[in-house]
Amino acid sequence: MGRRILNDALRSIVNAEKRGKATVELRPISNVISSFLNIMKYRGYIKNFEVFDPHRVGRITVELQGRVNDARALTYRQDIKAKDIEKYKTLKLPTHQWGYVVISTPDGILDHEEAVRRNVGGQVLGHFH
Numbered sequence: 001m002g003r004r005i006l007n008d009a010l011r012s013i014v015n016a017e018k019r020g021k022a023t024v025e026l027r028p029i030s031n032v033i034s035s036f037l038n039i040m041k042y043r044g045y046i047k048n049f050e051v052f053d054p055h056r057v058g059r060i061t062v063e064l065q066g067r068v069n070d071a072r073a074l075t076y077r078q079d080i081k082a083k084d085i086e087k088y089k090t091l092k093l094p095t096h097q098w099g100y101v102v103i104s105t106p107d108g109i110l111d112h113e114e115a116v117r118r119n120v121g122g123q124v125l126g127h128f129h
Contacts (some may be wrong), residue, residue, distance in 0.1 A: 003125070007073035009033050009060075010126060013046075017068045027059040032125065035109040036102055037062065040071075040128060043100055043111065073126035081121040085112050092127050099129030 009026045016024035026033065029051065037049045037060070047063035080088055080103065089112050093099035101112040105122035115122070 003073055003075050005030055006032055006036060006126065007075060010036075010071035010073050010128070013062060013064070013068055014071050017064055017066060020066075022064060024062050024064060025059055026062060027057065029054065029058045029060050032104075032109065033060065036125065039100065039102055039109070039111050040068070045128060069129055071126065071128035074124055078124040079121070080124050082115065082119045085116050085121070088112075088124065093129055095129075099127060101127045 005028055009029075012024055012026055034049075034051060037046065040046045041048065045065065045067045047065045049060055049062040052059050052061065085101070085103070089099075089101050090096070092101060102125045103110055103112060103115050103122045104125050105115055105118075105120040107118055107120055109125065110118070110120070110122075
């Protein structure tokens with residue numbers, strides 16, 4: 001169920017980007033969504049996001065920047081080893097120059113570059129470019 005919530009949130013972001021919206025509101029929320037958005041913010045794909053009332057149903061307001069072309073969450077479990085991350089990245093992302101694969105590792109939720117740097121594998125949550 002958690003991956004379905006993440007997929008719905010990412011599709012809302014992509015649809016709002018295609019419509020030219022400046023902000024999008026996401027609900028329901030989870031810690032995985034906020035971690036995924038932290039990576040997108042760090043990599044410069046969104047401007048900012050704000051979490052309102054995280055202990056109840058809550059919502060996240062995301063300020064868009066116009067850089068997200070596609071963002072997808074895997075709805076199935078995909079385990080990946082540290083040595084296979086680069087191969088997976090070339091299969092899923094359109095080019096070598098931009099885009100990130102987000103992985104849930106024992107060190108937390110990381111993008112593929114940080115996971116390779118730390119030499120950890122985990123489960124693929126999704127990707128964006």
